[in-house]
Amino acid sequence: MKEIYYPSRELSRQARIKNMCEYNDLMEWAKEDYEGFWDHWAKEKLEWIEPYGKVLDESNAPFYKWFVGGKLNITEQCIDRHIDKRKNKAAIIFEGDRGDKQIITYLELYRNVNRFANLLRNEFGVKKGDRVVLYMPMIPEAAYAMLACARIGAIHSVVFGGFSAEALRDRIIDAQAKVVITADGAYRKGAPYMLKPTVDTALEEGCDSVEKVLVVQRNNEDVVWIGGRDYSYNELIENQPDVCEPEVMDSEDPLFLLYTSGSTGKPKGVQHSQAGYILWAQMTMEWVFDVKENDTFWCTADIGWITGHTYIVYGPLAAGATTVMFEGVPTYPDAGRAWKMVEEYKINQFYTAPTAIRVLHKLGEHEPEKYDLSSLRILGTVGEPIDPPAWKWYYDVVGGGRCSIVDTWWQTETGGHMISPLPGATPVKPACATFPLPGIMAEVLERDGTPVATGEQGLLCITKPWPSMIRTIWGDPERFKKSYFGDVVKDGKAVYFSGDGAVVDEDGYITIIGRVDDVINVSGHRLGTAEIESAIKKHPHVAEVAVVGKPDPIKGESIFAYIVLKDDVADSLGEEVELSKEINDVIAREIGNIAKADAIVVVPGLPKTRSGKTMRRILRAIAKGEPITQDISTLEDPSIVEKIEEAVRCAG
Numbered sequence: 001m002k003e004i005y006y007p008s009r010e011l012s013r014q015a016r017i018k019n020m021c022e023y024n025d026l027m028e029w030a031k032e033d034y035e036g037f038w039d040h041w042a043k044e045k046l047e048w049i050e051p052y053g054k055v056l057d058e059s060n061a062p063f064y065k066w067f068v069g070g071k072l073n074i075t076e077q078c079i080d081r082h083i084d085k086r087k088n089k090a091a092i093i094f095e096g097d098r099g100d101k102q103i104i105t106y107l108e109l110y111r112n113v114n115r116f117a118n119l120l121r122n123e124f125g126v127k128k129g130d131r132v133v134l135y136m137p138m139i140p141e142a143a144y145a146m147l148a149c150a151r152i153g154a155i156h157s158v159v160f161g162g163f164s165a166e167a168l169r170d171r172i173i174d175a176q177a178k179v180v181i182t183a184d185g186a187y188r189k190g191a192p193y194m195l196k197p198t199v200d201t202a203l204e205e206g207c208d209s210v211e212k213v214l215v216v217q218r219n220n221e222d223v224v225w226i227g228g229r230d231y232s233y234n235e236l237i238e239n240q241p242d243v244c245e246p247e248v249m250d251s252e253d254p255l256f257l258l259y260t261s262g263s264t265g266k267p268k269g270v271q272h273s274q275a276g277y278i279l280w281a282q283m284t285m286e287w288v289f290d291v292k293e294n295d296t297f298w299c300t301a302d303i304g305w306i307t308g309h310t311y312i313v314y315g316p317l318a319a320g321a322t323t324v325m326f327e328g329v330p331t332y333p334d335a336g337r338a339w340k341m342v343e344e345y346k347i348n349q350f351y352t353a354p355t356a357i358r359v360l361h362k363l364g365e366h367e368p369e370k371y372d373l374s375s376l377r378i379l380g381t382v383g384e385p386i387d388p389p390a391w392k393w394y395y396d397v398v399g400g401g402r403c404s405i406v407d408t409w410w411q412t413e414t415g416g417h418m419i420s421p422l423p424g425a426t427p428v429k430p431a432c433a434t435f436p437l438p439g440i441m442a443e444v445l446e447r448d449g450t451p452v453a454t455g456e457q458g459l460l461c462i463t464k465p466w467p468s469m470i471r472t473i474w475g476d477p478e479r480f481k482k483s484y485f486g487d488v489v490k491d492g493k494a495v496y497f498s499g500d501g502a503v504v505d506e507d508g509y510i511t512i513i514g515r516v517d518d519v520i521n522v523s524g525h526r527l528g529t530a531e532i533e534s535a536i537k538k539h540p541h542v543a544e545v546a547v548v549g550k551p552d553p554i555k556g557e558s559i560f561a562y563i564v565l566k567d568d569v570a571d572s573l574g575e576e577v578e579l580s581k582e583i584n585d586v587i588a589r590e591i592g593n594i595a596k597a598d599a600i601v602v603v604p605g606l607p608k609t610r611s612g613k614t615m616r617r618i619l620r621a622i623a624k625g626e627p628i629t630q631d632i633s634t635l636e637d638p639s640i641v642e643k644i645e646e647a648v649r650c651a652g
């Protein structure tokens, strides 16, 4: 039996959901009257310009609609409505890589976002429904840009700054973006780095939809300016009026696209809506992070990921909280940087990924003890399974045994948390996401929709639509249906399957195992094997390739690539080291550094079935150094397995 950690009395007393009875009541309510439950919260939490009619429209499932016909602008939710009571409250606390600081109050945020919105609307002609791609560093202007788009009804698509020009180009083309917003560059580990040149390269081919590029001058390094296309934000923003009429948006109008990897094909543009998304962003801030008026909330993600969207920008601001935005990395200038910031800003909630926890643990086991971390109340983790030792260190050393740990399971597609402890209520088992949040019908099922037996691994599904769910894949509704509603049928109805495996224990606790599809999770970053493989195939010597994830003590998983060379080069090739470097250069060019392989092994062939399917399970076992338990007699050439094992042994 696992140990159980109970929330402190202190935390329970002040929390919004104070004990498991209250949790169960909420859950019962949702089960008995699902629409009534959501109707209540949508009325209580959101500012409507015009009320909605129907709460949930299931007539065209799985294209669900929430709060049908309602009108709102979510920037009013995030900014305008706070002006009355919080105009001088810090909305954003920004800390730069080199220690420079900025505090942006809600009134300043209002002005900055409105001016930015006016710039886009009046100078660039951006209209409701236009797509705007953001390729930005972690600076306040990135948040302004997102909110400015929302203000005028444009759909933003933030592309993580670590993605390559090719990856950026694919996303610009898929979204048919009209405008790209970027920065000259920013700072990392004390030195300037550049972003604008990557945008220039991306725009060299096929991006005809792009009319204008807006460049925030952050590091003032030299960049190329293309007349008539590139404009300086710093210059244009000067003359913009402080007030911009918000566009009246329908509940179901798209708010943003965020590209994420699937098991097949190119990245998918996950489309989120207005009302449902912002509702759940705010509610999870309140239920899971229990933000209070005077709290300072720090999520260390990058705005290029969903975590940054929901828990740096939209959630905290909708909740009227103070959100910290950090340009740098938590290990620079030393392993105490994050803890120093916690002390300095008296951070109350700290939210990060297990990889970061493992790195900080490794670099400075006792580092947190040098700082006053007594302000911390709630510690969050997200993005990948956390292992018990990392959890324990987080709990004991960072949290001083006082804080609740919320291990939040969710996805780009879910918009906000789905399964997580409630900090004042849930008795927690280490490294366990525990229970679905009130209103979320998460179940671990077999393919036929029956609940999986206790202790057995099953498919993690959400069996009812929820407000912040993905609405579709941009431009590809069929792929949306197939990717998420094509695997599990419960009571005759296709239900949302997450791609994750999970186990339910005898007390009903849900533990996430990880992806059961061909998606690899490296340091909490989601990468598709198909994407990496198609990048590697661009190397002229590569005939075939298969990529698998290998468990990694720090990164969770690392990328392991099996390569079959073309016949004519196989013998003549000298150093494999050179080849590995070249292949990683190709990956960096096609996707970005985050997708580089840790191991690249040349093999004589891949384990294929007679129908030509690569048996990745065998490759995963070999990468791990595990014995092969699968039946290999179905392989076209069973002897290949031994040859691959041999190649891996020699390479290792």
Ligand code: WT7
Residues within 6 Å of the ligand: 260, 305, 306, 307, 381, 382, 383, 384, 385, 386, 407, 408, 409, 410, 411, 412, 413, 433, 498, 499, 500, 512, 513, 514, 515, 521, 524, 525, 526
């Ligand atoms: C995948 C989603 C959602 C924020 C960041 C990642 C994995 C997420 C947990 C957790 C174990 C987790 C899952 C999921 N994941 N949170 N608490 N425990 N695994 O978003 O890039 O869409 O990736 O991250 O495998 O499917 P994402």
